[in-house]
Amino acid sequence: MQKILFSIDRLQGATAAEATVFGLAGWFIRQGWTVDVCARVISRQYQQRLSALSDHGKVRCFTDAPEQGVTPFSDSGEITYDLVWVCNGYLASVILHSLQQRCLRGQFLFQHISWPLKPQYHQCATEKALSWRTLTDSAFHYASLALGRITPPVLTLLPLAYNDTDPVSDDEPQEPAGDLQRVLWAGELTAAQKDTLGRDFTRRGIRVDFICGQESAGELTNQQLTRYQVVAGEHQLIARALCLGIPACITGKAGWQGYPAHDDLLAAADNFFVAADCPPMECGQWAEALISGYQAALQRAADFREEACESWSYSALLPPLLARLPAPELRVPDTVAAEEWRLAQGVLASLAVKRQPLERWLKHRCLSETRRAVLSAMVAAHPGTGRIGVMITGPQSQSGATERTLLSLQQQSLPPESVVLVTDEVSAGFSHLTDRLLPASAGRRELLEVIGQSTANSWLMLQPGTRCLPDTLLLFAVYLLEHPHTSLCYSDTLEGEEMADARLSLKPDCNIDLLRACHYPGEELLVTGTCLSRFLPESAGPSPLPMAELMWRAIETYGPGTLGHLTEALLLIPDRSPPADNGEARRDEVRRHLARCGIDGVVTAGPDNAPDRVRYLQSARPQVSIIIPTKDHQSLLKRCLDSVTGLTPEGGIEILIVDNGSSQPGACEYLGQLQALKLSNLRILHWSAPFNFAALCNFAAAQAQGEYLLFLNNDCEVTESGWLTALTELAQRPEVGITGARMCYPDGRLQHAGFIAGPEDSVTAIYEGESTTAEGYFHCLQATHEVSAVSAACMMVRRTLFETLGGFDAENFDYDLADVDLCFRVRQAGYLVLWTPEATVSHMGGATRLSAALSTPDPQAAERCRAALRTRWKTGLCQDIRYQRHLSRSGSLFSLSRVTDRLQSPLPGRPLPVIVAGHINETGCGHYRVIQPYRLLEQQLRAEGGLIHGLPAAIDAAGVSPDIVLLQMPFDPQIEQRITHLKQYCSPKIIMEYDDYFINLPLKNHHRGKLPKNIVSQLRRTVSLADRLVVSTPALAEAYAGFHPDIRVALNRLDPELWGGLPATRRRGKKPRVGWAGGNSHTGDLEILQPLICELADEVDWVFMGMKPQSARCEFHPGVPFEWYPQKLASLQLDLALVPLEINLFNECKSNLRLLELGACGIPVICSDIEPYRGALPVTRVKNHFRHWLRAIREHLADKEALDRQGILLQQAVRRHWLMTPSAVDEWQYAWLEHQEQKS
DSSP states (O other): OOEEEEEEEEESSOOHHHHHHHHHHHHHHHTTOEEEEEEEEEOHHHHHHHHHGGGTSOEEEEESOGGGSOOTTOSSSOEEEEEEEEETTOOOHHHHHHHHTTOEEEEEEEEEOOOSSSOOOOOHHHHHHHEEEEEESSHHHHHHHHHTTOOTTTEEEOOOOBOTTSOOOTTSOOOOTTSOOEEEEOSOOOHHHHHHHHHHHHHTTOEEEEOSHHHHHTTOOHHHHTTOSEEEEOTHHHHHHHHTTOOEEEEETTEEEEOOOGGGHHHHGGGTTOOOSOOOOOGGGHHHHHHHTHHHHHHHHHHHHHHHHHHHBHHHHHHHHHHTOOOOEEOOOOHHHHHHHHHHHHHHHHHHHHTOHHHHHHHHHSOOHHHHHHHHHHHHHSHHHHOEEEEEESOOSSTTHHHHHHHHHHTOSSOOSEEEEEOSOOOGGGGGGOSEEEOTTOOHHHHHHHHHHSOOSEEEEEOTTOEEOTTHHHHHHHHHHHOTTOSEEEEEEEESSSGGGOEEEOOOOOOHHHHHHOOTTOSOOEEEHHHHHHHOOTTTTTOSSHHHHHHHHHHHHHOGGGEEEEEEEEEEEOOOOOOTTHHHHHHHHHHHHHHHTTOOEEEEOOGGGOOOEEEEOOSSOOOEEEEEEEOSOHHHHHHHHHHHHHSSOSSSEEEEEEESOOOSHHHHHHHHHHHHHOOTTEEEEEOOSSOOHHHHHHHHHTTOOSSEEEEEOTTEEEOOTTHHHHHHHHHTSTTEEEEEEEEEOTTSOEEESOEEEEGGGEEEEOSTTOOTTOOOGGGTTTSOEEOSBOOTTEEEEEHHHHHHTTSSOTTTOSSSOHHHHHHHHHHHTTOEEEEEEEEEEEEOSSGGGOSGGGOSOOHHHHHHHHHHHHHHHGGGGGOOSSSOTTBOSSSSTTSBOSSSTTBOOOOTTOOSOEEEEEESOSSHHHIIIIIHHHHHHHHTTSOEEEEEESSOOHHHHHTTOOSEEEEESOOOTTHHHHHHHHHHHTOOEEEEEEOSOTTSOOTTOTTGGGSOTTHHHHHHHHHTTOSEEEESSHHHHHHTTTTOSOEEEOOOOBOHHHHTTOOOOOOOOSSOEEEEEOOSOOHHHHHTTHHHHHHTTTTOEEEEESOOOTTOOSEEEOOOOGGGHHHHHHHTOOSEEEEOOOOSHHHHTOOSHHHHHHHHTTOOEEEEOOGGGOSSSOOEEEOSSHHHHHHHHHHHHHOHHHHHHHHHHHHHHHHHHSBOOHHHHHHHHHHHTOOHHHHO
């Protein structure tokens, strides 16, 4: 039986590479092969899918981490595979190790998949030495690999796309061929494009299913594809559709390319159906083009189907390939090649992390070694907080669950004080990992006895299978240190069997009303020993929700502040099926809690798994004054008033209509009629001053007689009879200050569900336009809960509280946000602001301003009110009770923030300056000028805070109340506004960082076109906002001298951890290796080398990295993530590096960074004779003339020993003078942190 081994970086999503490997595994199994799959990351879903293939043959999957388990190479002796299939260049480390140990035989095939268009990192030279065949799927990618010197017959164009062994059932329902009814759209779309297409297809009676681009398309089976009559997308999906006889349209990020004509099909396959060179066509025309071309495309697809299968199906392409497969061979990579492969593994893993948002976010949230050490020291100084025991209780959800929990405790940076296991599933393997074992039947007395005998002061309650991340206990201890009044604490969690499958759960803060509706903290809590001793229920062991009762009793005794929320994901919780009685047990706990509080409440289950509903019964109906501001628009006012009187119980209300100078005859007549009625519960008030919603409402409130005030816009319409009761039930609770209703548009879509603080540098409404059946984040649209603010379009407030607080602030919020400001003041006074879906009104939105005089929005007035809100509430706007701090405030709402993931809260007591440092990229200047100095300042305990990629939004930076905000090369037109907003929040010092002379970029610099034409005036305005400028060279400081009075120089240096230990090695071949490495903005500089490349083509091997001269025949290496750049540069093993620079003022102001990087690798250098390259470094400087360069190169290459000595001397000079030592960090401390007088 033949054997195949697949090697891929990860099997986790549905990219073309992952889908192809899974499809190929199935195909080979069905051909009778034994299949092994090895990946660095394998999700549980893929493990299950691969396991299911075992029905057809033998298949195994292994993680590329030998220390974590068994691998196919763990047995001693030689192992043989007929074929080792390496996907996208990831040669697993276990395979590489086995090759070096001479215990693996096989033929190696490397498959490069051209999607996405961004080239994948690969090692052409080392791959060529190992490969029997290198496959690619497009002619364009084929040419790229050929330039890397992989040539036929090794290099083969084999576009594998269609797995014809994936069954298509004859019983699968097909749409009628002649009537287009169903379309699949997998092309990348903006939200606006998706909405446009959805409307266009719906209007024509066609159903369109959108999936999230090509990465989701890989999950579709052939059977699922046959449900569609047209498929729109790119790459493999197009080929698969055509093999199934389905018409296909090429469309993607580049636009709409449409149906390929029969003559164009093979041409379109040159880049494997990736949308490119798309004709200009508006999105509104795409649906029409798809529909009008359908019938002709249907016939072409039928005619082309057989040819498509011959071109792209596994069964047509693989047998001829495998027929030429030689016998397995022993191939042993040399040391250089092995290092290249290890480098490739690291690069591919790094690139993969960047494409996985959650994995990247978790990596950024990990504590640095310095921060971990500082926090550990703080906890050690307060030993009571650090004595945390762990109690594991509950049934095992699956075999080995308890062991996984115990092993995670062994890896804690703060070891547990004690580990207690409550279970009947005793295993011999538990004894050395636990301090005490108790039976599952253990009750309160037994548990408290163990707690009393332990030295632990608090206990983390876990269930079997839950795993703690390495710093879980340490961070819980720090939380207790900062919040000494906390009795219980819950954290955010990851949910899933493995990290590869995990889903992030960012929970709301303690929100009593939401907590009564759903038990979102869960049962896995940190609880102080005092709290356990006092409130642990008698049935703690077998009870389905033992922590729920304990939590409620603690809250009842100490107040809601006793329940803490640690906003970090600390626990990995496996998927568990809750017991069937959990829901009723939860409701019973809430009923007992309400009874203990003396609250007359009714708790019922919500419909369709919605949160529970809690009603608060009234002893008597209070008097409510309904205040309705109005101006003109008689029909709106009449509809509003009729709905209020028609759907509100008689008695207990008075209605105050406040007319703001109506002039329309119909409105004046209607108000006169109401006045003439002389109703005791209806009054018409007149406000003759200009429109000021806050002042108008204050005027009416002063004349109201009700116990509660209900502000209601005249464009609201009551639609449910219980609306007022739902509001007053909540408003009568003594702890409640304001209650707001759910408001919907007349068409039924959601209009208002409360405000959240922070987004848009102010507050914003959420879920506007959503369906009223939507759940919302943590069921926030289905349950009554506390919010930051609600709209005064329908707001109820206790009149005495309104008067005590002075009503709405009509002076600062005359145009907008008076309701938000009032809500903030109510919460500041210690009362709750609630929003409830139990009271619903229809709201048109803004009709009180629809008069001719006020129809035009006033942006200046709106911004003035937002500024007043920021100035008054400052960083209070950065905190929202239901909107987690890790959710985006400057992007899509309720999405994970990728901006603030590297910001850490200040250390307890803020002992260090807090910096928020923005960097424009993660390579080059972003690394050297921001990331590296920040990390070194943090390592030496000179600063803390964090990093932000790009220009930080004011709300994102303000979240940690920074002392300093550093902005790298800010050219954004919004910079003035952002700095103004930031200073309204927290008044930090603003430092701007520039490392180039942007006044006059070289003509051939590709950044030139990105800068504004008025660069001088804009730069002058921008830097005037800064407290200080920091630049990279004295020459640059002199060039910018007229722009700012305080300019400081911090020289570029190298991180010793990255650059200090690189070997100075040479690859002695037939020709010396001469080359260049750098970024992609050096077109003009590289043109200096163009004639030299031609002249020396027969004398040297040219090597370029990152960029190369046009048409140069050379060994080319693409750029790599910066953390791998030093190793990659050293791995080039150049005999000589050339560093040309055009002579101009821009380059005169640059630094010697390129010389430092090459010198750290021990590579001798010839460079242009220009200011930044002059100095003490032992390099050869030449004038920018062809003959000078040519003579210098030949002279250097003529004496290899002298050349080697020059490289060693340069390396020594760099290590001696240009590494970022503690004394060099002083320079950055002065540049960023110190005032001018301190230095002097």
